[in-house]
Amino acid sequence: MPTISVRGVNYNYDEYGSGEETLVFSHGMLFAGWMFEHQVEYFKNKYRVITYDFRGQGKTQITDDGYDIDSLYEDTVELIRALCPKPVIYVGLSMGGFVGMRLAARNPELVEKLILLDTTCKEEPFENIPKYKMMNNIVRTVGYWPVEKNIMEIMFGDSFLKDKSRKPLYDLYLSRFKQNNKSAVVKAVLGVVERKGIQFELKNIVCPTLIVRGSEDKQVTLERSLMIHENIKGSVHVEIEGAGHSGTLEEPDKYNKAIEDFIS
Numbered sequence: 001m002p003t004i005s006v007r008g009v010n011y012n013y014d015e016y017g018s019g020e021e022t023l024v025f026s027h028g029m030l031f032a033g034w035m036f037e038h039q040v041e042y043f044k045n046k047y048r049v050i051t052y053d054f055r056g057q058g059k060t061q062i063t064d065d066g067y068d069i070d071s072l073y074e075d076t077v078e079l080i081r082a083l084c085p086k087p088v089i090y091v092g093l094s095m096g097g098f099v100g101m102r103l104a105a106r107n108p109e110l111v112e113k114l115i116l117l118d119t120t121c122k123e124e125p126f127e128n129i130p131k132y133k134m135m136n137n138i139v140r141t142v143g144y145w146p147v148e149k150n151i152m153e154i155m156f157g158d159s160f161l162k163d164k165s166r167k168p169l170y171d172l173y174l175s176r177f178k179q180n181n182k183s184a185v186v187k188a189v190l191g192v193v194e195r196k197g198i199q200f201e202l203k204n205i206v207c208p209t210l211i212v213r214g215s216e217d218k219q220v221t222l223e224r225s226l227m228i229h230e231n232i233k234g235s236v237h238v239e240i241e242g243a244g245h246s247g248t249l250e251e252p253d254k255y256n257k258a259i260e261d262f263i264s
Contacts, residue, residue, distance in 0.1 A: 012059035013052035017044030022088045025051045026096030030177045032058025038252035056184030067191035073102040087112035105204040114209040120224040121199040140186045157216025157244025202231035209235040210262040214243025
């Protein structure tokens with residue numbers, strides 16, 4: 001598991017495969033690069049594939065500050081410049097999508113194609129903020145256990161949650177969430193909850209863009225997903241049946257096909 005110093009922070013990343021084009025995968029809140037394990041396995045035979053962990057999550061260094069989305073965007077700019085000599089195919093899910101839209105709008109020279117998964121260009125809905133801050137306070141003071149069920153209901157769709165055959169995966173993913181450092185996660189969650197919208201910069205995105213939404217995503221409504229599509233000229237919008245907010249894990253084959261169809 002190599003690390004690279006990015007703006008004074010030791011970032012964990014992993015690199016797989018080889019090819020003329022590089023796929024960079026950027027994860028969602030509470031996850032890390034591991035959430036793209038199915039995509040890595042699928043694409044590494046044709047492409048160079050890079051996953052990385054945002055600061056304070058996964059195995060990247062825990063810092064005192066820098067968890068806001070604009071700071072994570074600046075980290076990503078430097079990481080791509082250091083690791084990738086050519087423009088990349090950037091794939092961002094949820095929080096990774098917040099970063100990806102900033103990247104493509106502000107640094108078009110770094111992005112060949114943009115793929116946005118289960119994400120929104122708007123700020124956090126006002127009605128969600130008290131709930132998420134309350135959960136954050138519980139994690140900070142007590143731990144994860146009182147809000148474990150709430151977290152999983154946010155992150156996954158009903159098809160996954162109600163499928164008894166996927167209970168071992170449920171337990172696995174929950175255990176991985178709980179490996180995150182509590183103090184770092186609290187800061188990272190605030191960075192997401194207090195983010196600014198990026199909708200007014202979408203007109204600056206000129207690269208080919210794919211927007212994918214799981215039909216059971218409780219966090220990103222169809223309306224919010226389509227707002228990105230309507231404001232990026234020439235973009236493609238795909239909805240995946242049976243997937244929630246973590247579609248790369250819930251319906252990996254469908255997500256892989258949507259990505260492959262777009263980039264090939």
